[in-house]
Amino acid sequence: MSVNKVMSNKWMIAFYVLPALILVGILIFIPLGLSAYYGLMDWNGIGEMEFIGMENYINAVQDMKFWDSAFHSFLLAFFSTLSLIVYLAISMILASKIKGADLLRKIYLIPMLLSSVAIAQLWIKVFNPSNGILNKMLMGLGVENPPAWLANPDIVLYAIFIPILWQYAGFYILIYYAALKNIPESLIEAAKIDGATPLQIAYRIKLPLIAGVVKVTIVLAIVGSLKYFDLIYVMTGGGPNGASEVMASYMYKLAFSTNDFGYGSAIGFLLLVITLIVTVIVRKLTADKEELQY
Amino acid sequence: MKKKAVTLFLVITSFVLVLVGCSGGADEGSASQDGKxxxxxxxxxxxxxxxxxxxxxxxxxxxxxxxxxxxxxxxxxxxxxxxxxxxxxxxxxxxxxxxxxxxxxxxxxxxxxxxxxxxxxxxxxxxxxxxxxxxxxxxxxxxxxxxxxxxLNVAPIYYNESIFEENGLEVPQTYEEFKQVVATLEENGVDPIALGNKDRWTGSLWYMYMADRIGGPEALSEAINGSGSFEDPAFVEAAAKIQELTDMNAFNAGFNGLSDQEAKSMFMSGQAAMYMIGTWDLPNYTTNEDVPQEFRDSVGYFKFPTVNGQGDQSSFVGGPxxxxxxxxxxxxxxxxxxxxxxxxxxxxxxxxxxxxxxxxxxxDAESMDLPQMYVDVLNDLNNASNITLFADVQMSPDAAEVHLNQIQALFGGEITPEEFAEAHQEAMTSEE
Known part of the structure; x- marks a missing residue:
């Protein structure tokens, strides 16, 4: 009872929210505002700033390299979203009381427990053109000139997508698995009595019931892909010659390698704007008229 | 009840740990207050x-x-x-x-x-x-x-003497001999040169030497500092020569995706016969106990060969x-x-x-007991006719970024030597 009393006081609510709000403000919103502001400057990050108005933003919009990197980011977003179907299928199988589901679930989760840098090192070794396990295997199968995965500008982007998708597989499988486990057994039983096939149960009953979770994961996958950085930075540094550059790595390169903090900040802010727009569009597209209830 | 007690205990311990962590930091700061x-x-x-x-x-x-x-x-x-x-x-x-x-x-x-x-x-x-x-x-x-x-560093080409011996090869003095060495090694299934071009400055070294030998050190310095031009035919030819080498498979497969560290380990495990790197790496071939003695004994070095009979072998790429x-x-x-x-x-x-x-x-090399290779390098350094500072260090960060990306593209065969020169010129002129 006393809890309800406290929570009816608006000031108390504000008081409890305040610490988190201050943290979010200081750590996220103020830096956001600052990077938008730095984007208006000609600044090498070291010396004096000089106000140049919208020049950085105009340059960025006309910068083909930026749009190339944006295209790569969107490709990643596309494949991440596509891969959700596979994860969903795997979760459905895991959730349907097969033998060893518990063990398999843990195996799928392992990549999530590794740090990005460790994953990058692992896959650098896998992709090594002459000593890597992948090419050794291909050569064993009789392929004469297996590709140099991280060196060929036509392949590198797709090669690097594999570990990125692999890295997050466990995360999505875990979410789907938890959601599927929440579906009351009685519903499935009822469907079975009505003569529904397993495929029908999956598609007509399970999927609609976890639609909310699926939508959230779609947004997570797209937003996560658009701002993706780690593996690209460690494995190729965006190379060769920009073939695997994504928006975040391009921003980093501008700010830290070419000493162009102003321009880098502008790109960073554009990255935020693009991600926001895409998020809104995705939410609109996946918006449902009616919420399904168990 | 028990669960609650355990949780409480954990919360308190973690709190204490945080406090201890903080106070540790504070101590370090205060210790220096009496001095500077x-x-x-x-x-x-x-x-x-x-x-x-x-x-x-x-x-x-x-x-x-x-x-x-x-x-x-x-x-x-x-x-x-x-x-x-x-x-x-x-x-x-x-x-x-x-x-x-x-x-x-x-x-x-x-x-x-x-x-x-x-x-x-x-x-x-x-x-x-x-x-x-x-x-x-x-x-x-x-x-x-x-x-x-x-x-102070210069970049010679280190080579594996035992691989050279097995294939009946001599240290090349000219680019033509060098190509012969590369071709023989390639035929016998040995990677001729280890190169980790993900780091980009590694490939830049090869291009710079080629440009130095064909165009001469002054022209190269002028091109880098912007008073000359990368569109000078000599530098276009240097770029073409680089592609000639990549076409011959002179470098290990997939070099554009490999870091210098990975290339180094190829050389040090005897998978590749040659490797160009700065003299900061000398300890690996002389005194470093972690590297097998057998390998250290089999490493020699040579200066970048002359090209078309042009160039001075005692001109180096390097610098502080x-x-x-x-x-x-x-x-x-x-x-x-x-x-x-x-x-x-x-x-x-x-x-x-x-x-x-x-x-x-x-x-003062004489008063010390130094490995022979170290003494030789030191002598070469003392007799160097010229040391051209690494291009990516010398150029402004923007131009260096273009240069390094173009190096990757040139080695990867994505662009022609002419396009390579053009891109450089564009980057250098937009600086002014």
């Missing part, structure tokens, strides 16, 4: 540069015992992290009192932003004479020196590596300057003996 503290940041972590790390520890300890009440606080980061941290610290005006910098292009924004102190007074107090001529100049802007160089700076806003500037001066003197001797690298200060 010089913050010193360097980039030789114990793991990857054990010998360098040890020397620095010794020098710092000696300095502290020589100077009562002065405390040196050392922070170590690896190369890339170091560069990032420098940027972040300088934006908030919190550079360490003493740190490491690179020459020319890297140094410039810091000097323009008034972050580094002039070290002219340190040099004029007699230190200037102990440096090899030309080394401090790379850290000078308009007659003011902002860094004291520690290393890192140097020490003193921060302009340091509150212990006098002590910091004493420290860098002491550091440079000590470094000169110890780096030769303990680390086997070549310092920027003059070395």
């Amino acid at each position: 503290t010089i913050e010193f940041m360097h980039l030789w972590p114990e793991g990857s540069s054990a010998q360098h790390h040890k020397i620095i520890e010794d020098i710092v300890a000696d300095f502290e015992s020589n100077n009562e009440g002065v405390n040196v606080e050392v922070e170590v980061l690896s190369n890339e992290q170091y560069k990032d941290k420098m940027k972040v610290l300088s934006t908030s005006n919190e550079l360490p009192d003493v740190g490491m910098t690179w020459a020319a292009g890297y140094l410039e924004p810091y000097v323009e932003g008034n972050k580094f102190a002039s070290l002219n007074d340190v040099l004029e107090s007699g230190l200037q004479d102990s440096f090899v001529s030309g080394t401090t100049e790379a850290y000078a802007i308009e007659d003011t020196t902002y860094g004291l160089p520690l290393e 590596g890192v140097g020490l700076f003193v921060a302009e806003n340091s509150d212990v500037k006098a002590e910091a300057k004493d420290f860098v001066s002491f550091f440079v003197e000590q470094w000169g001797e110890r780096s030769v003996q303990d680390a086997g690298v070549i310092p920027a200060t003059k070395v």
Whole structure:
């Protein structure tokens, strides 16, 4: 009872929210505002700033390299979203009381427990053109000139997508698995009595019931892909010659390698704007008229 | 009930741990209040540069015992992290009192932003004479020196003598002989050259040598500093020659996706016959106990060959590596300057003996017991007709970025030599 009393006081609510709000403000919103502001400057990050108005933003919009990197980011977003179907299928199988589901679930989760840098090192070794396990295997199968995965500008982007998708597989499988486990057994039983096939149960009953979770994961996958950085930075540094550059790595390169903090900040802010727009569009597209209830 | 007690216990312990963690940090700060503290940041972590790390520890300890009440606080980061941290610290005006910098292009924004102190007074107090001529100049802007160089490097081609012997090869003197060596190795299924071009400056070394031999050192320097042109036919030809080598499979497969570290391990495991790298790597082929003796004994080096009968073999690509700076806003500037001066003197001797690298200060090779390869390199260095500073160090950061990307594209066969030259010219002219 006393809890309800406290929570009816608006000031108390504000008081409890305040610490988190201050943290979010200081750590996220103020830096956001600052990077938008730095984007208006000609600044090498070291010396004096000089106000140049919208020049950085105009340059960025006309910068083909930026749009190339944006295209790569969107490709990643596309494949991440596509891969959700596979994860969903795997979760459905895991959730349907097969033998060893518990063990398999843990195996799928392992990549999530590794740090990005460790994953990058692992896959650098896998992709090594002459000593890597992948090419050794291909050569064993009789392929004469297996590709140099991280060196060929036509392949590198797709090669690097594999570990990125692999890295997050466990995360999505875990979410789907938890959601599927929440579906009351009685519903499935009822469907079975009505003569529904397993495929029908999956598609007509399970999927609609976890639609909310699926939508959230779609947004997570797209937003996560658009701002993706780690593996690209460690494995190729965006190379060769920009073939695997994504928006975040391009921003980093501008700010830290070419000493162009102003321009880098502008790109960073554009990255935020693009991600926001895409998020809104995705939410609109996946918006449902009616919420399904168990 | 029991569960609650356990949770409570955990919460309290973690709280105590946090508090202990905080107070530990506070202690460190207060210990220096009675004396002066010089913050010193360097980039030789114990793991990857054990010998360098040890020397620095010794020098710092000696300095502290020589100077009562002065405390040196050392922070170590690896190369890339170091560069990032420098940027972040300088934006908030919190550079360490003493740190490491690179020459020319890297140094410039810091000097323009008034972050580094002039070290002219340190040099004029007699230190200037102990440096090899030309080394401090790379850290000078308009007659003011902002860094004291520690290393001097050139990049020779190291080769595996036993692989050469097995294939009946001789050290090449000309580019034609060099191509013959490459072709023979390739035929016999050995990777001729280990190259890790993900790092890009590694490929740049090969191009620079080619350009130096065909176009001459002056033209190359002028092209790099913008007064000349990369569209000079000699440099286009140099780019074409690079592609000739890549077409011959002179470099290991997938070099554009491999780091220098990976290429090095190919060379050091005998998978590749040749490897070009700066003389900072000498210890791996001479004194480093972690490398098998057998391998160290089988490594030799040669100078980049002449091309089309042109070029001077004693012209090198190289230059000073890192140097020490003193921060302009340091509150212990006098002590910091004493420290860098002491550091440079000590470094000169110890780096030769303990680390086997070549310092920027003059070395008295005769009074020391040094590996033969070290002595040979030192002689070559002393007789060098020219040392062209690494292009990516010399160029402004923007132009360097273009250069390095173009290098990857050139080696990868994505562009023609003409396009390579054009892109450079465009980047250089847009600078002005």
